[in-house]
Amino acid sequence: MSKKTTTQKVLDYLIKYPDAPVKDIAARFKTGAGYVYSLRKKLREPKRKITLTPSQVKVAKKLGVSLTDYVKEGLNLGVLKYDDDEWQPPAMVPTPDLTAANIENLLNNRVKVEIAKKLGTTDVDGILNDRAKDYGKFKDGAALMQGIKRLLAEHARVHDKLFADDQWEAIEMIVHKMGRILNGNPDKVDNWVDIAGYATLVADRLEGNAR
Secondary structure (H helix, E strand, O other), X not given: OOOOOHHHHHHHHHHHOOOOOHHHHHHHHOOOHHHHHHHXXXXXXXXXXXXXXXXXXXXXXXXXXXXXXXXHHHHHHOOOOOOOOOOOOXXXXXXHHHOHHHHHHHHHHHHHHHHHHHHOOOOHHHHHHHHXXXXXXXXXHHHHHHHHHHHHHHHHHHOOOOOOHHHHHHHHHHHHHHHHHHHXXXXXXXXXXXXXXXXXXXXXXXXXXXX
């Protein structure tokens, strides 16, 4: 069995004696007080959370990698973020070529391809072919979804309509799911459930039960 490093010894001691004086711990393990302070701060920081979308979970499963590896690689690549990361919403209705649904698709595809490269998975084509069975050809679905979203965005602009972030996000995601239904397999239950889910989230928030 390998011997514990000084870092691990200090961490173990801090967990057991969280209120022990820093200078005493530093002297005990022959290390700097600043180093002990940094380790104690790290221990006391709340664990950060990352919530994956259902489609991201499916990508990880189809790749045959654990969710932990998926998240780790996504963070390393900068295409996943922690739930508490700050994000400033746009001041106006999102432009059609940079919608939330499109961003999610781009992130999923980038994570999928990069994880496949890093973990030695080469069957990316097989994964894409499987998805095409449920959702149809990507270019056809994209044309349909973008046409609807452009129509909605233009109507909102002409009538000077503004929406809360969750409302517009839900509208776009519902359009995305509708496009998958029309372009692909209409009997895939996930799309119907997702449509109901996005609408419910907005309705719940309007009734004072945001989640």
